[in-house]
Amino acid sequence: MHFLWIFFLKKRQFSILLIVVLIALGVYSVFVIPKESSPEVIIPMGIVTTIYPGASSSEIEKLITNKIEDAVENVDDLNNLTSTSRDGMSSIVAEFNAKANIDKSIQNLKDAVDRAKNNLPSDANDPIVTEVNLADQPILIIGISANLSPVAFTELGEKLEDEFSSIGGVSDVIISGTRTRIVQVVVKDELLRLYNLGINSVTTALAQSDASMPVGTISTAGIEYAVRFEGKVSEISDIENLPIGTMAGTSVYLRDVATINYAVDKQSTISRVSVNGKLSETSMTLSIYKKSGLNVTTVTDDVLARLTELQSDGNILQDSQVLTVFDQGKQVRKDLSELVKVGFETVFLVVLCLLLTIGWRESLVAALSIPLSFVIAFIGLYFSGNTINFISLFSLILAVGILVDSGIVVTEAIHTRVRKFGDVDKAATEAIREYAWPLIGGTMTSVAVFAPLFFLSGIVGKFIASIPFTIIFVLLASIFVALGMVPLIAIYLTNNSHSNKFEEMQEEYTLKIQLWYREKLVDFLKNRFQQNILIWGLALALVMSLLLPVSGMLKVIFFPPDNADYIFIELETKQGTPVTQTDLSVRTVEEVLYDKDYIESFTSTVGSGSFFTGSTDAGGKFGNVTVNLKPERAVSSAEIAKELRDSFTEIKDVTITISEQQNGPPTGAPVFIKFIGDDLDDLLLASDRTEKILGTIAGTRDIVSSTKSNATEFVLTIDKAKASTLGVSPAAIGGLLRSAVFGINATTINRNGQDIDVVVKLLVDKTATDFSATPEITLEALRNLEVTSFNGTSVPLGSVIKESLSPANAAISHEDKKRLVTVSAYTEGKVVAGDIVTEFKKHQNELELPNGVTISYGGETEDVNESFTEMFLALIVGLMLMLGILVLSFNSIRYSLYLLLAVPYSLIGVFLGLTVTGLALSFTSLLGVIALSGVIINHAIILLDSLITHKASTTGSTT
Numbered sequence: 017m018h019f020l021w022i023f024f025l026k027k028r029q030f031s032i033l034l035i036v037v038l039i040a041l042g043v044y045s046v047f048v049i050p051k052e053s054s055p056e057v058i059i060p061m062g063i064v065t066t067i068y069p070g071a072s073s074s075e076i077e078k079l080i081t082n083k084i085e086d087a088v089e090n091v092d093d094l095n096n097l098t099s100t101s102r103d104g105m106s107s108i109v110a111e112f113n114a115k116a117n118i119d120k121s122i123q124n125l126k127d128a129v130d131r132a133k134n135n136l137p138s139d140a141n142d143p144i145v146t147e148v149n150l151a152d153q154p155i156l157i158i159g160i161s162a163n164l165s166p167v168a169f170t171e172l173g174e175k176l177e178d179e180f181s182s183i184g185g186v187s188d189v190i191i192s193g194t195r196t197r198i199v200q201v202v203v204k205d206e207l208l209r210l211y212n213l214g215i216n217s218v219t220t221a222l223a224q225s226d227a228s229m230p231v232g233t234i235s236t237a238g239i240e241y242a243v244r245f246e247g248k249v250s251e252i253s254d255i256e257n258l259p260i261g262t263m264a265g266t267s268v269y270l271r272d273v274a275t276i277n278y279a280v281d282k283q284s285t286i287s288r289v290s291v292n293g294k295l296s297e298t299s300m301t302l303s304i305y306k307k308s309g310l311n312v313t314t315v316t317d318d319v320l321a322r323l324t325e326l327q328s329d330g331n332i333l334q335d336s337q338v339l340t341v342f343d344q345g346k347q348v349r350k351d352l353s354e355l356v357k358v359g360f361e362t363v364f365l366v367v368l369c370l371l372l373t374i375g376w377r378e379s380l381v382a383a384l385s386i387p388l389s390f391v392i393a394f395i396g397l398y399f400s401g402n403t404i405n406f407i408s409l410f411s412l413i414l415a416v417g418i419l420v421d422s423g424i425v426v427t428e429a430i431h432t433r434v435r436k437f438g439d440v441d442k443a444a445t446e447a448i449r450e451y452a453w454p455l456i457g458g459t460m461t462s463v464a465v466f467a468p469l470f471f472l473s474g475i476v477g478k479f480i481a482s483i484p485f486t487i488i489f490v491l492l493a494s495i496f497v498a499l500g501m502v503p504l505i506a507i508y509l510t511n512n513s514h515s516n517k518f519e520e521m522q523e524e525y526t527l528k529i530q531l532w533y534r535e536k537l538v539d540f541l542k543n544r545f546q547q548n549i550l551i552w553g554l555a556l557a558l559v560m561s562l563l564l565p566v567s568g569m570l571k572v573i574f575f576p577p578d579n580a581d582y583i584f585i586e587l588e589t590k591q592g593t594p595v596t597q598t599d600l601s602v603r604t605v606e607e608v609l610y611d612k613d614y615i616e617s618f619t620s621t622v623g624s625g626s627f628f629t630g631s632t633d634a635g636g637k638f639g640n641v642t643v644n645l646k647p648e649r650a651v652s653s654a655e656i657a658k659e660l661r662d663s664f665t666e667i668k669d670v671t672i673t674i675s676e677q678q679n680g681p682p683t684g685a686p687v688f689i690k691f692i693g694d695d696l697d698d699l700l701l702a703s704d705r706t707e708k709i710l711g712t713i714a715g716t717r718d719i720v721s722s723t724k725s726n727a728t729e730f731v732l733t734i735d736k737a738k739a740s741t742l743g744v745s746p747a748a749i750g751g752l753l754r755s756a757v758f759g760i761n762a763t764t765i766n767r768n769g770q771d772i773d774v775v776v777k778l779l780v781d782k783t784a785t786d787f788s789a790t791p792e793i794t795l796e797a798l799r800n801l802e803v804t805s806f807n808g809t810s811v812p813l814g815s816v817i818k819e820s821l822s823p824a825n826a827a828i829s830h831e832d833k834k835r836l837v838t839v840s841a842y843t844e845g846k847v848v849a850g851d852i853v854t855e856f857k858k859h860q861n862e863l864e865l866p867n868g869v870t871i872s873y874g875g876e877t878e879d880v881n882e883s884f885t886e887m888f889l890a891l892i893v894g895l896m897l898m899l900g901i902l903v904l905s906f907n908s909i910r911y912s913l914y915l916l917l918a919v920p921y922s923l924i925g926v927f928l929g930l931t932v933t934g935l936a937l938s939f940t941s942l943l944g945v946i947a948l949s950g951v952i953i954n955h956a957i958i959l960l961d962s963l964i965t966h967k968a969s970t971t972g973s974t975t
Contacts, residue, residue, distance in 0.1 A: 022445060025448075028504060035504075038395070041395050045394040049404055051352070053344045054153070054406065055405045059147075060111065061148045062147055065105065066143040067104060067105055067140070068105070068106070076101040079136065084132050084136075085108060087131055087135075088132075091124045093121055094112060095112055096110075097109070098111075098830060102828075104635065118147065129145055152305065153344075156302075156303075157340075157642065158323065159287065159301055159302075159338070160337070161300075170194045171197075173191045177191055179322060185306050185307055186304055190303040191301070192623065194300045195281055196281040196773070197280055199252060200279040201270070201274050201276050201774060201777065202274055202275045202777050203776060204274065209802060209810055211272065212804070213804065214803065216752075218260055219751060222249075222774055227247035227248075229244070250767070255270060255774065256269065284623050286595060288606070289341065289620075293610050293613075296618075317345065323340075341642060342644070352404070363383045366420055373522065378428070380509060381427050381509055385423030385501070386420055389493040389497045390493075393490040405482065408486045410940070411486035418954075421458075423498045426455070429447035435523070440510050444506055454958045457901055457904075461902065462953070465894030465946050466488055466491075467897070472886050561926075562923065562927070570927055571936035573936040582628070582642060582643065583656060583660070583677075585641040586631065586674075586675075587601055587605065588639075590669065597636075598639050601670045602641065606618070608660070612656075614645055616646045619644075620640075624639075653676050654676065658844065673718045685841060686841070686848070686849035686852075690831070691706075692872070693869040700723055703722070709862060723837055730795065733817065734817055735817065742815070743805035744806075744811050748803050756793065760775065761774070761775055762774050800812065853873055887942045895916060895919065898916060899912055906960070915953055
């Protein structure tokens with residue numbers, strides 16, 4: 017293959033043209049390659065979400081979750097089925113086999129869900145099926161406050177949603193802090209009784225008012241015309257004039273028994289923003305998502321430009337206060353500048369080292385190989401469909417230390433041969449002839465050790481897929497630059513003779529160092545005793561190093577924490593706590609945050625968990641605060657998180673969880689213990705005992721059971737015998753109760769292109785002024801309601817229903833249709849998940865698990881065990897591929913094994929260094945070990961090849 021590289025030397029004008037073209041194409045690729053924060057990982061998983069407002073978790077389980085689970089359990093390639101039923105919402109997660117076609121699997125899941133729709137309650141929302149993308153997080157979070165009425169504030173949010181949704185790269189805009197617009201129909205019970213009507217008369221009339229439908233076709237004068245009947249309600253006046261019954265031959269209209277007006281629904285979310293320690297102001301929060309595959313910096317720039325335009329005079333935000341709480345585009349630019357910084361630092365160090373050893377011209381030649389390799393590698397990354405994200409940036413930084421080797425070797429070889437032959441052209445040719453195959457072999461061994469990473473399974477495998485892509489492209493680019501470009505550049509920049517005294521001094525001192533090293537090496541090779549000490553000492557050091565993680569002195573963790581710019585605070589109050597009450601707890605947290613000088617701003621949201629922690633929690637008892645830390649601060653995010661935890665310990669009756677921005681794929685709590693069985697009481701007992709045991713283990717915090725918020729609920733049951741005697745149907749009773757307590761979505765009207773729910777509410781609290789709020793209703797008031805029988809008479813509700821108290825589960829979880837209870841915990845200090853699980857297993861017998869209840873461990877422990885096992889297997893496979901390349905290169909198994917023995921000895925420095933510095937052995941450090949093994953073999957190949965060549969030239973033997 018020498019002819020190819022020598023061809024580039026001989027055809028210099030063509031080579032220069034090729035270099036220019038590659039640089040231009042590479043620079044183009046750098047600018048157009050999509051940039052994002054996290055890699056877009058589509059997991060073979062579908063989520064089915066169904067909203068049923070006002071239903072308890074047990075009703076959700078019975079009426080929705082169980083029925084959808086029955087429908088989807090036989091979907092092709094389904095691997096695991098889990099679900100959570102909580103108040104008002106069912107969430108079912110269908111996990112498919114890793115090799116399944118995700119598009120086909122999602123479509124099969126949708127088809128199965130569609131078949132189950134007819135069995136669901138009619139007033140439940142249609143189930144929504146979505147696929148899971150790890151990068152599906154907001155790219156921008158914007159807080160907007162304005163002095164407007166609730167209705168006007170909601171209308172402003174709708175306008176902003178339309179504005180930002182119209183931007184090409186935006187896929188979704190989610191608004192919190194505003195209230196949903198509705199048409200409110202407040203029915204007066206006494207007027208219904210006056211006209212001898214029931215609430216069902218109102219809801220039925222409204223439901224039947226939306227009667228638009230195609231009629232068919234008619235033929236007139238030989239021409240066919242389509243006929244469509246338009247009976248849709250579109251204005252409040254249409255609703256007011258809707259007939260709902262008759263009395264004495266006269267029509268009774270809805271306006272006769274109800275008040276109808278435009279309003280907003282009850283407040284489900286509250287948002288506030290605080291900047292620089294100022295009191296938080298009520299706001300709406302806009303979470304903006306981008307379309308898959310697009311450049312995050314471009315989309316955020318477009319959104320921010322539109323935001324600036326909307327703030328100008330005469331626009332909708334001219335009198336509003338606007339704060340950009342989170343900007344992922346800014347974060348990506350910061351990561352890119354970090355890469356550029358590392359690149360410049362590497363170039364500087366290379367130039368400095370070579371400047372001191374072989375000369376400034378040679379240092380410049382070697383330094384140019386770094387940006388050239390990067391630019392060419394970007395061509396491969398762009399055309400292979402990869403993106404720039406923090407994983408690929410990590411790979412590029414990791415690759416810097418690998419790619420520079422080849423350029424340095426070729427540069428030094430040319431320098432040495434220029435001094436030997438006095439002709440730079442001949443020196444370049446001879447350097448290629450001697451070092452081309454060793455460098456190619458060394459590069460291929462590095463490629464071989466990274467290639468098995470393509471086959472890592474699960475989320476982690478997909479999450480880091482860009483690492484082998486990136487490093488392999490960089491390695492291939494580096495060998496092309498080292499052998500195809502560096503010799504050509506060296507010819508133009510390198511002189512045939514010493515040009516100044518400094519270079520002559522360099523040569524003199526370099527020769528002295530070489531002679532000194534040669535003398536010491538010869539003495540060592542003649543001393544068998546010293547050799548034995550070194551060999552046995554290294555073997556002992558290797559054994560002791562391998563014992564460090566086994567003994568626990570070297571901690572093992574999945575992804576190491578970083579000094580993040582964001583902290584996420586999540587709150588959960590008791591089951592049944594309304595939004596307004598949870599808001600008081602969130603305000604208490606805000607009071608603590610005002611005085612912290614390291615906080616730049618924060619955004620509070622009541623009514624949901626945090627997007628960034630992967631939470632799907634929603635409801636009045638949840639809240640979250642996104643804290644934006646100042647870039648210049650004296651303390652790390654980990655120290656801030658610990659300080660805040662200590663500060664929040666005094667806040668009672670609320671569970672507060674603090675987490676930092678994650679570097680790796682979302683894994684949830686590091687410690688995650690699952691109990692599966694059929695008897696819920698047995699599962700509850702197991703979870704209670706688990707919480708107590710974990711509480712005694714040092715290093716645990718935020719211990720949470722999935723049953724911790726269980727409470728009680730009123731259960732109203734019908735006396736079927738009395739109801740039958742009095743001619744009252746269960747449907748009439750249920751409709752009356754729901755309209756009195758929650759309200760019934762009877763139909764929708766379309767206003768300005770938007771569908772607005774028409775909500776029917778029975779006026780029970782005569783003193784109420786805000787009908788959108790949760791009504792203050794007593795059981796006695798419900799008993800006094802009257803339901804209309806089949807014969808038109810009014811029957812007191814209290815005569816046909818009975819009430820009782822029953823335990824209520826905040827959330828009911830299933831795994832493969834069996835009941836599931838989980839207990840999770842976070843770690844603090846230098847304690848890792850593996851330490852806690854190991855200690856817990858020592859006390860596992862104290863759980864006294866009954867028959868039918870099984871225990872398993874998940875969370876970070878499961879991920880660590882699986883991923884580290886696969887990483888070590890990948891390393892072994894890489895070493896086997898290395899062995900094959902080495903045997904092919906040297907035609908000697910003995911020499912190849914000698915070289916491979918150097919790899920495990922590198923663990924001495926790695927494990928010892930991590931232990932001494934107090935760092936943990938992590939997924940990223942294992943990637944460093946893999947990269948290090950490639951560098952070691954690369955250097956060893958060049959050294960061994962030089963030894964063989966030298967031996968052949970002196971003795972004529974290569975063995």
